[in-house]
Amino acid sequence: MKAMRSHPINILENTSRFLILLLLPLLRALIIGRMGFYEWLSGAWFDLLIVALIIALGVYGWYSYTFTINEAGIHIFRGVIVRQSRFLAFGNITAISVESPWYYRPIKAVRLQADTDGGETSQPDFSITVKRELAEMIMEASRTPLIPKSSFFKTYIPRNLYITIFSLLTSNSLTGVLYLWAALSQAEKVFGKPFRNELLNTFTQLAELNSFGLPPVFAIIAYIILGCWLFSFLRNMEQHLRFQTTRYGNALGIQSGLFTIRRYSISVPRINFLTLRQSLFSKLFGITSVFIHCTGYGKKKDELAVLLPSGLNQEIKSNLNLLLPEIPFVKKQIKPKIQNLSRFLIPPLTLCLCVLAAGLLALYFITGFDRPLIFVLVICEIPCLWWLTVKTFAYFHTGIGVSEEAVTIYYTRLYQIISCSIPKDKITKIALQQTLFQIPTKCCDVHIYTWAEGTKRQRVLNMYLPEVLDLLAPEAFFELEKEKEV
Amino acid sequence: MKYEMLPKRSLVFWELLSCLLFGGLIALAWIFLPVSTWIWYGVLWILGALLILSSFLYLPLLYLSVGYCCRGGDIIVKGGVIFYKTRFLKRDKISFVTVYNTPFTPLIHLSMLVITAPGSHLVIPFLESSRADQIADDLNRELAER
Numbered sequence: 001m002k003a004m005r006s007h008p009i010n011i012l013e014n015t016s017r018f019l020i021l022l023l024l025p026l027l028r029a030l031i032i033g034r035m036g037f038y039e040w041l042s043g044a045w046f047d048l049l050i051v052a053l054i055i056a057l058g059v060y061g062w063y064s065y066t067f068t069i070n071e072a073g074i075h076i077f078r079g080v081i082v083r084q085s086r087f088l089a090f091g092n093i094t095a096i097s098v099e100s101p102w103y104y105r106p107i108k109a110v111r112l113q114a115d116t117d118g119g120e121t122s123q124p125d126f127s128i129t130v131k132r133e134l135a136e137m138i139m140e141a142s143r144t145p146l147i148p149k150s151s152f153f154k155t156y157i158p159r160n161l162y163i164t165i166f167s168l169l170t171s172n173s174l175t176g177v178l179y180l181w182a183a184l185s186q187a188e189k190v191f192g193k194p195f196r197n198e199l200l201n202t203f204t205q206l207a208e209l210n211s212f213g214l215p216p217v218f219a220i221i222a223y224i225i226l227g228c229w230l231f232s233f234l235r236n237m238e239q240h241l242r243f244q245t246t247r248y249g250n251a252l253g254i255q256s257g258l259f260t261i262r263r264y265s266i267s268v269p270r271i272n273f274l275t276l277r278q279s280l281f282s283k284l285f286g287i288t289s290v291f292i293h294c295t296g297y298g299k300k301k302d303e304l305a306v307l308l309p310s311g312l313n314q315e316i317k318s319n320l321n322l323l324l325p326e327i328p329f330v331k332k333q334i335k336p337k338i339q340n341l342s343r344f345l346i347p348p349l350t351l352c353l354c355v356l357a358a359g360l361l362a363l364y365f366i367t368g369f370d371r372p373l374i375f376v377l378v379i380c381e382i383p384c385l386w387w388l389t390v391k392t393f394a395y396f397h398t399g400i401g402v403s404e405e406a407v408t409i410y411y412t413r414l415y416q417i418i419s420c421s422i423p424k425d426k427i428t429k430i431a432l433q434q435t436l437f438q439i440p441t442k443c444c445d446v447h448i449y450t451w452a453e454g455t456k457r458q459r460v461l462n463m464y465l466p467e468v469l470d471l472l473a474p475e476a477f478f479e480l481e482k483e484k485e486v
Numbered sequence: 487m488k489y490e491m492l493p494k495r496s497l498v499f500w501e502l503l504s505c506l507l508f509g510g511l512i513a514l515a516w517i518f519l520p521v522s523t524w525i526w527y528g529v530l531w532i533l534g535a536l537l538i539l540s541s542f543l544y545l546p547l548l549y550l551s552v553g554y555c556c557r558g559g560d561i562i563v564k565g566g567v568i569f570y571k572t573r574f575l576k577r578d579k580i581s582f583v584t585v586y587n588t589p590f591t592p593l594i595h596l597s598m599l600v601i602t603a604p605g606s607h608l609v610i611p612f613l614e615s616s617r618a619d620q621i622a623d624d625l626n627r628e629l630a631e632r
Binding site: 089119 | 580581582583584585586587588589591602603604605607622626629630631632
């Protein structure tokens with residue numbers, strides 16, 4: 001089998017972060033320093049030698065990273081000082097992703113990643129930049145064992161309106177802040193500190209001009225938050241436009257992206273669970289988003305493991321039946337008892353009262369700042385009251401249902417309303433936890449653990465213990481094992 | 487159950503590494519600590535004692551304790567001096583196998599085998615290179631057939 005190598009652009013990928021730090025200051029000294037070439041060379045020869053050494057190491061790293069493909073899997077050989085030889089069987093691969101950034105299109109390069117249930121949680125087991133045709137070949141080879149000859153395709157393409165709603169719901173200012181801060185740091189490295197200071201001063205002046213009667217500092221904060229949210233929203237939109245999900249045999253194909261196209265091939269038997277996520281607003285409008293948990297999908301820091309971006313509840317249910325009938329959502333068979341309603345309401349009520357008490361104390365002891373303090377108190381109280389509303393709804397939403405194939409749990413986490421369906425063979429442990437205060441009322445918390453390259457725990461709170469024991473009795477799982485032995 | 491032992495070369499390699507490590511620490515202490523003070527004598531004597539203990543007691547015991555066995559259903563690795571551990575890994579749970587070769591491998595013919603499964607991995611250090619490749623090939627063949 002012929003050994004293959006990554007795309008030559010890989011040399012630049014491995015060395016770029018070092019080269020930028022060394023080359024740009026050197027070039028800046030040559031251009032802005034207004035010195036002769038030989039004069040510049042006499043001062044910069046050592047740095048240039050280091051640059052040459054970095055490039056040489058990059059070339060050697062590229063040369064020494066090879067792989068071969070056969071019908072069973074991928075054999076990888078890599079490492080400069082310590083050489084590794086690793087075999088990834090296609091049967092063990094949970095997800096393969098191919099990312100085609102817009103700036104790589106002219107050179108026909110794509111980033112390929114493959115992951116199994118073993119290995120590190122932070123990095124894929126195989127990650128390489130290769131030519132587009134080779135990536136297609138690897139993806140096709142990994143899918144072939146999963147697709148019987150007589151299978152047919154089922155495809156779901158959401159409307160752009162649903163993608164916009166999904167981007168609205170999943171955007172947050174924090175992500176925008178992180179990206180813009182990273183961009184500003186890089187701009188400072190490339191163009192120098194004066195550029196960054198000028199940028200920030202211009203922004204501050206613009207914000208002060210358009211403050212609409214607010215104190216300037218509040219206007220600046222508001223514009224930063226709004227700007228960062230807008231950046232995050234546009235980024236999410238770009239990532240999820242042209243979204244489509246396709247089922248072929250035992251493989252699930254997901255494709256999305258406008259400028260950077262991302263394609264994923266996921267092994268259906270390796271999906272650990274399905275999650276329906278809603279907020280209170282989206283619940284009121286009858287809109288749901290569907291996520292899957294599978295090793296290798298949604299691993300990168302800016303990647304969401306979405307299956308169906310959003311849609312009306314009925315539409316989502318019918319599409320899920322079409323795409324993943326193996327993981328059904330079961331109706332609730334047990335729910336919390338009325339005497340446990342207070343357990344849902346006490347934490348948010350306590351928080352509301354604490355915030356209110358802190359605000360009133362501040363008003364009593366700090367004079368001359370009544371209006372700002374009342375403003376801050378109202379701002380802090382709103383999320384607490386919102387949480388109280390969500391927790392009130394949580395009492396009606398929480399529950400557990402069990403069927404032949406899966407266990408479905410309904411719970412809330414902070415402001416999210418979640419329904420999660422887990423195939424029985426993916427559950428590694430179920431733990432029932434009771435605090436001292438829960439024992440008298442036979443109340444318990446149910447913790448369900450799944451495992452794939454890391455433990456995932458989901459909690460259903462304040463359930464009635466005897467009902468939980470009856471429903472999740474060990475016999476339900478032992479029967480499944482006996483059937484497998486036969 | 488018959489356990490295979492590591493080759494004798496691995497003990498020699500460990501001893502060399504130990505001498506290099508403690509030798510380096512002793513040299514650093516000799517250079518940087520004030521000469522002929524109590525701290526200089528103390529550090530040198532402690533490092534010397536650790537070198538002798540590791541070379542003549544700990545490493546030979548560690549070498550004798552380490553063993554591995556590839557059975558039909560699982561792979562077992564045992565070893566340890568202060569904390570003796572026996573690790574079992576089921577073959578049908580293996581995700582992938584990696585063989586690590588250092589720049590010294592062509593000289594000393596020793597490799598490291600790491601068997602990765604969901605949630606854990608098994609390490610067999612300083613195995614005969616040909617044996618490491620043979621175990622890796624057997625396991626990879628099973629993975630391919632699964």
